[in-house]
Amino acid sequence: MKVVIAIDSFKGSLSSAELGEAIEQGVKKVYPEVEIVKVPIADGGEGTVSSLVEGTAGKLIKVIVNNPLMEKIEATYGIMGDETAVIEMAEASGLPLLSLERRNPMKATTYGTGELIKDAILKGCREFIIGIGGSATNDAGLGMLQALGFKFLDENRKELGYGGEILSKVKYIDSSMKMSQLNECKFLVACDVDNPFYGSKGAAEIYSRQKGATEEMVKELDKGLKDLSEVIKKELGIDISNLSGSGAAGGLGGGLVAFLKGELAPGIDMILEKVGLEKELSNADFVITGEGRLDHQTAMGKAPVGVSKIAKKFNIPVIALAGGLTDEASQTHEKGIDSFFSIINYPITLEEAMKKETAHKFVKGNAEEIFRLIKVCEKKYSK
Structure with a gap:
């Protein structure tokens, strides 16, 4: 038997x-x-890293990164036996990292998630599985991209800061300093929701309140995602506005697709195939x-x-x-x-x-x- x-x-x-x-x-x-x-x-959420590392004789990596409010913390990601990096964005950019009173999606950034990706790239990884559940952020992954060398500029071509508050201010995208290794990388994104980038079922409207957004913030963040999608369409030639799953993790799903050619797929299907x-x-x-x-x-x-x-x-x-x-x-x-x-x-x-x-x-x-x-x-x- x-x-x-x-x-x-x-x-x-x-x-x-x-x-x-x-x-x-x-x-x-x-x-x-x-x-x-x-x-x-696992299904792409909590436990994904440990499951895939244990299931493939891989290893866990600990690294100092920034949390959603740009404070130093220790986070963990995995490298599977086949050198695929497995990253749960919640490790660096997750809601549990912030107490209730400190949650603010206008300020919260995915920068730390980008630092985890960067560390894995420098260790030689070129294939990635990214689990994007449990975010504290609504920045469309701009912080993650900033950690990887992208710059986002306002109408005066001045470099912007971090968080959801910059979404509507982005007018230009500067990718001249992005990590060159990104061109060799493949990103599989474990995504189990079908929310579009913005709108009544989008990232801000459905999820930002639990991340600390007031009603005024919800409207501002939703407008920011809409404005950003137009800039992305103009600058990159990619329309993610109604893409199923692009609103996952505060728009991180859309950011991964638009900038890193990420492939969104149900977490469990992706993981069962990998193991x-x-x-x-x-x-x-x-x-x-x-x-x-x-x-x-x-x-x-x-x-x-x-x-x-x-x-x-x-x-x-x-x-x-x-x-x-x-x-x-x-x-x-x-x-x-x-x-x-x-x-x-x-x-x-x-x-x-x-x-x-x-x-x-x-x-x-x-x-x-x-x-x-x-x-x-x-x-x-x-x-």
């Missing part, structure tokens, strides 16, 4: 790799000789997937459904484990998950359930019980 474990992390509790170890221990109590293949996964999950599933008997909570968002295409979509190509049974389940979790059956289970065995507080030792015990125990049932069925129907 071959079992493939491809499970997303239980955020704040166990990583994808730790879950894989717990599940393996449980399964092997029932089938000691089983072949277990563990494929750490070679399909190859491992081709001769498997079961696949175990899951995430912290199975709900309607899972059914819309998060990591477990991405796994099940590939598994169904080979008609492999898919079992999901989760810390919590909602009524809408049943929608995942239509997406290829054959059965799902909560790991919680008895009434317990969320704080206690999320402790590593508790979660490990529950996951291991439930994996064992599931495969005990499989063994009973195997004996009964093999007669």
Whole structure:
């Protein structure tokens, strides 16, 4: 028997790799000789770097960069076994880096994300996977580009500063000092939203309030993105105004496409291809997937459904484990998950359930019980 474990992390509790170890221990109590293949996964959000680094025998890199308000912090990115750099923009430019009262998308910049990219380029990387969830910014990636050598000039050709407040002021783009290595780089952007650059469903209108924007700021930022898109169209010949996903991460999606020829794609599809999950599933008997909570968002295409979509190509049974389940979790059956289970065995507080030792015990125990049932069925129907 071959079992493939491809499970997303239980955020704040166990990583994808730790879950894989717990599940393996449980399964092997029932089938000691089983072949277990563990494929750490994520969907482009939190945990993407660690999953791809662990899954490809890569390495983690720590570097000092600027946070959204241009203060020095330590951030981490990964270099996979094939020298692809994996960067979560939230590491340097994310909302959790700023307390509630300090959030201000007029000032916040993606400069630190650009510094992570620059560091990876100087280390020899030419292929990148960029996860763009959880941003504190609404600067269309201009800060990131400034860190890479681009300059943005006002009507008097004076160099501008940072943050969303410069969007409407940009009249000219100076790329003469950009890193020459960028011409050799390929950027795959893990993007799971379809918001356009600006407008009623754009970056500012949908997301900037949670980043600290007042209603007046929302209008100013939306106008800024519209104005910038016109400059980009004039200067670069690229129209990103209605591009699906260009409004992701405060317009960072659009900036990556326009300036770095980035390719926007669903995070989970991109990552599963990179870790070679399909190859491992081709001769498997079961696949175990899951995430912290199975709900309607899972059914819309998060990591477990991405796994099940590939598994169904080979008609492999898919079992999901989760810390919590909602009524809408049943929608995942239509997406290829054959059965799902909560790991919680008895009434317990969320704080206690999320402790590593508790979660490990529950996951291991439930994996064992599931495969005990499989063994009973195997004996009964093999007669």
